[in-house]
Amino acid sequence: MRRAKEGSVSRSKEPGTDFLQLDIGDAPARGRARWLAERLRTAIADGRLPVGSTLPASRRLAADLGVSRGVVTDAYQRLAEAGHVSGHGRGGTTVVSAPALPRPERPATHPPSSALFGQAPPGIDIFDLLRTTPARIDLSPGLPDLAAFPRAAWLRAERAVLNTLEPSAFGYSDPGGTPAVRRSIARWLALNRGIRVDADEVIIVAGVSQALSLIAHVLRQDGITGIAVEDPCSLGIRQHLNYWGMDTPPVRVDADGLCVDELSASGAQAVVLTPAHQFPTGVVLHGERRRRLAQWAEGGGLIIEDDYDAEHRYDRPPVSALRAALPEHVFYTGSISKLLAPAMRLGWLLAPTRYRDDLVLAKRNSDLGNAVLPQLVLAELLDSGELERQLRLLRRRHVHRRDVMIGAIAGQLPGTVVHGAAAGLHLTITLQPGVDDVGLAAAAFARGVKVHPLSWYGQRPLRPGVVLGYAASPPGDIAEGIAALGAALRRQRGGKPR
Incomplete structure (x- = not known):
């Protein structure tokens, strides 16, 4: 009788918790999980739940709020799907990224x-x-x-680098990139893209866009004024090449990829393409087309291989890089923009031997080389297996x-x-x-x-x-x-x- 009476008193209490002052009475009856997820998302955004903090165990928070555990686990799952929290089991659920705070309401100033x-x-x-x-x-x-973005892994790698970094490393570095990251990327390309390359052949650039700028510069010096592009293709690539003075004649793409016969008929001396996952159609360059393209290149053509999305494959086997088979005919470029974040501005460029020195010289005169610390942190992420x-x-x-x-x-x-x-x-x-x-x-x-x-x-x-x-x-x-x-x-x- 006593227990029944105490249970009755407990159930009559207005459910709530000291944690973020949550009051389930504010939630709609049919949307409690969504309500809880929004409250937690807001707390992460405004800093009350900073990155690295741990959320209460779902069972405990459910008991505090007076709701079923499913409501809490559903809310946590919503946050996980949005990329704001991670982790399960004994380690708890940890905040890993913060959403932006909503902008204050004001008259719209953006273009219609x-x-x-x-x-x-x-x-x-x-x-x-x-x-x-x-x-x-x-x-x-x-x-x-x-x-x-793996903030915790990046911080660990940065700390590891700073703990061992010599003072001299804070000076000017090789404009082609630090030796450590060039070695790491050479290994990554060998393991993941089948490209055998020495570390000193890797040029570190500020993303694929800078790689294209440098290539356009050295090709113009070589008397080449046009680079054919796939049709359709990335509008950004086309406009980027146009900005650097290159004509961009279109070459049709069909279900088998770039139409090499049309490329040959165009008279273009160079072409940029995305053979592993063509942008935007998503087709893969067919084996017969690859053979014809190799013949075109061996006849004097130059290929700029943007290895767009090559790592992000789901339902098909990997597609080998053109560079692996045609090292002296292919400029190969990639970046970590889709693996980590575009804001890192880190990418790599491989070039035919006859163009490599000119590219490094152009890179030197462009910016004296990428920032050293992010390069070394990337090398640590690659070598530790964190990027994989x-x-x-x-x-x-x-x-x-x-x-x-x-x-x-x-x-x-x-x-x-x-x-x-x-x-x-x-x-x-x-x-x-x-x-x-x-x-x-x-x-x-x-x-x-x-x-x-x-x-x-x-x-x-x-x-x-x-x-x-x-x-x-x-x-x-x-x-x-x-x-x-x-x-x-x-x-x-x-x-x-x-």
Whole structure:
């Protein structure tokens, strides 16, 4: 009797907890997990739960709040899917990244969708405008999962480097890169891409964009004024080469990749391509095309291999790098932008022997070389196996988000065709002829969702489509974004005579 009476008193108490002053009475009856996740997300963003702190055990927090343990585990799972917390079991659930605080409400100053999507072709500033213009859900391609940046591993590696670093290391270094990171990247390329290269052949650059700038510079010195590009291809690459004075004649891409016969007929002396996972179509360069491309290169052509997304593969075997078979005909470039973060500005460049010294000289006169400390930290991450572990984590997360996107497309965008799902960080969908993909992207943006129209990426007319990034968005945002895109497409179709 006594126990029953005490239990009755306990249940009548208003449930709450000292932890963040949470009061479950503030939660809607049917949305407690979402409410709790939002409260925890806000606390992480404003610093009450700093990165590195540990959340209460789900069982204890559930008891404190007077809810089922499933409510708490669901909330923690939402935060994990968004990349803000990690860990299970005895180690607890740890805060690993902080979301940005919501901006205060104020009159909008960003450009309207007509300014962003009304340019044909889009200007060189279009991606800067899109990047800095806020949207509720960002499904832009090329965005990695920034919330997954391994902060704890980076700090450990940085501490290990600083504990052993000689004072002389803080001076000017080799403009081609520090020996440690060049050795580490040479090993990484041998193990992961089948490229055998000596460490002194690796040139450290500030990402693929700088690699392209340096290549364009030395090729112009060699009398080459044009670099053929895939059609469609990355608009950013095309505009970057144009800025450095290169013509960019288009070469068609079909289901087997670059049409080498068209490349030969173009008269181009060099070509830039993404053979492992073509951007944006996602096709892999077919074996027969690779043989023809090798013959073209051996006849005097130069290949610039942007090994875009090569590590991010899910449902197919690895594709060997062209550089592995054609070292004296291929400029090979890659970066950690999609493995860690674009903000690191760390990449690598391999070049045919006859161009290597000129490239290092151009790098020296550009910036005297990359910052040393990030190079050494990257070397530590590579040598310790942390980068490999990060890649495995990203693959699991990407597969889940990709599958959510494909499922949402099937439900919201029937009749579309999905391309490039076996690898990468994005999908491309093609639509029925007659759809205005630029207008569709503008309509989606008006609903708070950023996507890129496929027509932006072609120099010649393409079937209408949309390019959709999934790596940077939690599953709930992906589903909501595709639903908004589907609603915009239905409205566009409904507005036309049948």
